[in-house]
Amino acid sequence: MELTREEESALKGEQGETMQMAYRILVATGEATDAEKLIPIEWTHLSGVNYNTIGDAGEEFLSSISKDARVKVKTTLNPMGFDIDNVSNYGLDENFISKQLSIKNSYETMGVTPSFSCIPYEIYDIPKNGTQVAFAESNAAIHANSYDDLKTNKESAFSALASALTGKSPNSSIRKEDTPNVTINMKIKNPNELSYGMLGFFAGKVGDTSVNISGLSNMDNRQQKAMCGGMGTSGTCAKFIFGDGDSDCEKIDFDEKELQNVHDELNTAENGDIITLGSPQLGLEEITELTQKLKGRSFKKRCMVFTPRTVKVQMQKLGYTNQLERAGCEILSDCCTCLTPLINKDNVDAVTTNSIKGAFYLKNSNKVDVNLKPLSQIIEDETK
Amino acid sequence: MNKVLVAGKINGTVLKSKDSINFLGTVDKKTGIISDKNHDLYDKSLKNSILVFPSGIGSSVGAYTIYSIKSNDAAPLAMICQKADLTVATGCALANIPLIIISDEEFSSLENGMKISLDTENSNPIVHQ
Numbered sequence A: 001m002e003l004t005r006e007e008e009s010a011l012k013g014e015q016g017e018t019m020q021m022a023y024r025i026l027v028a029t030g031e032a033t034d035a036e037k038l039i040p041i042e043w044t045h046l047s048g049v050n051y052n053t054i055g056d057a058g059e060e061f062l063s064s065i066s067k068d069a070r071v072k073v074k075t076t077l078n079p080m081g082f083d084i085d086n087v088s089n090y091g092l093d094e095n096f097i098s099k100q101l102s103i104k105n106s107y108e109t110m111g112v113t114p115s116f117s118c119i120p121y122e123i124y125d126i127p128k129n130g131t132q133v134a135f136a137e138s139n140a141a142i143h144a145n146s147y148d149d150l151k152t153n154k155e156s157a158f159s160a161l162a163s164a165l166t167g168k169s170p171n172s173s174i175r176k177e178d179t180p181n182v183t184i185n186m187k188i189k190n191p192n193e194l195s196y197g198m199l200g201f202f203a204g205k206v207g208d209t210s211v212n213i214s215g216l217s218n219m220d221n222r223q224q225k226a227m228c229g230g231m232g233t234s235g236t237c238a239k240f241i242f243g244d245g246d247s248d249c250e251k252i253d254f255d256e257k258e259l260q261n262v263h264d265e266l267n268t269a270e271n272g273d274i275i276t277l278g279s280p281q282l283g284l285e286e287i288t289e290l291t292q293k294l295k296g297r298s299f300k301k302r303c304m305v306f307t308p309r310t311v312k313v314q315m316q317k318l319g320y321t322n323q324l325e326r327a328g329c330e331i332l333s334d335c336c337t338c339l340t341p342l343i344n345k346d347n348v349d350a351v352t353t354n355s356i357k358g359a360f361y362l363k364n365s366n367k368v369d370v371n372l373k374p375l376s377q378i379i380e381d382e383t384k
Numbered sequence B: 001m002n003k004v005l006v007a008g009k010i011n012g013t014v015l016k017s018k019d020s021i022n023f024l025g026t027v028d029k030k031t032g033i034i035s036d037k038n039h040d041l042y043d044k045s046l047k048n049s050i051l052v053f054p055s056g057i058g059s060s061v062g063a064y065t066i067y068s069i070k071s072n073d074a075a076p077l078a079m080i081c082q083k084a085d086l087t088v089a090t091g092c093a094l095a096n097i098p099l100i101i102i103s104d105e106e107f108s109s110l111e112n113g114m115k116i117s118l119d120t121e122n123s124n125p126i127v128h129q
Helices: A005-011 A017-032 A051-065 A094-109 A138-146 A157-166 A193-206 A221-234 A256-266 A284-293 A309-317 A320-326 A356-364 A375-382 B062-071 B086-095 B104-109
Strands: A038-040 A043-046 A074-077 A168-170 A182-186 A210-214 A239-242 A250-254 A274-277 A303-306 A329-332 A350-353 A369-372 B003-006 B009-016 B050-053 B078-081 B099-101 B115-119 B126-128
Touching (some): A043 A157, A138 A221, A157 B062, A193 A210, A193 A256, A221 A356
Parallel strands (some): A043 A074, A303 A329, A350 A369, B078 B099
Antiparallel strands (some): A038 A168
């Protein structure tokens, strides 16, 4: 990768240790993605916020660089471990809370917008077509490339941070023309959001940096998010393109057998002790729909609903919070199902969810069993 | 064709794994010892080795684990992979651990216990001692 004179000087350490570190990360990312130069980006979205995922080393690292590191472009942030408004209800230990607050403080000191959301594409205005961004949250990177006409790598926590501190990212192949060599044909009839989550999970395993998908009907917002979440979980794939692709593309069917395989890999229980909705977090559209579906009904067991803080404020004004709480929902902002410390295998054996992404992390990181159902089925089975 | 992801120069002994490594799940953050019983390098420490393995896999947060073992003085001296991935690339870049990607042929020629010198500035970066 070719660097300008100024970039070379930063890499040599002439602009301080933090910039040297950032450029070292960008150079490694560029070499790994076959980029020829660095280009400006307009928006970064960072992962590496939840203390459960980054641990003491991460907390100390962020605390140390925040003394002089400042972001150069608009930078938003993934969910953390809890909602400060109701954390006292969940019995988290003091150490977790203080380390999490230190992480929050470090990001804010660096000038990061404390959005604590994994759906930046839903709570912020989308810049004009073709805008270069750097999103580390995998479902958001895939959504940005596939639905929002933005361009991003499926960044790592560090590559997105380096882009935030420099305002630049390598001009990798995914940012230019990319032609997938695999086409997946969606053959499931009457798919719901769970089927699309499984399709995404399957596609992420077979695709490299991008993949064609044919046979898709009109998808609603929930189904689109489910597909991006599933794909981001299973592989390195950063984009899907709607259509058959070139004639020489390898063709792979996604039919009942493939769907069943994903189901068998992630569904480990017939029933859950609690329900989680929101992985990715629910936006206002899904919250509105959920409120309507739950009119006159209430959950027979705990149901945790994860949503960004901006949506939590809006839904309060609209009266949805009261209605959902009356229906037995616990509304949580700033955090998400993935690696949440609020679900502990000491108290919970199994969780019911409609999220493939949520299922994967609940199973592998929280070590609880998972019962997968689409939202319509959850409401039918679990409310009265 | 070699690809230098993080530059550096170092002498050391090869610790080779046939299995890919998920740094988040299987490497102890403080000791650099592999804790996964099913892994090729189970119970071995990565400390001060030249770690040779196919590729990093799993969560991007594994980059923080690489940084952590470096902070705890338990990291490899260098890493050599067959395939580039952003988790290992950025983890090594942040921790300043030299990292190169080599051909399948060269990968097969490296064996456990070999003493090698790695110099990423050199057109032939790996020299057997």
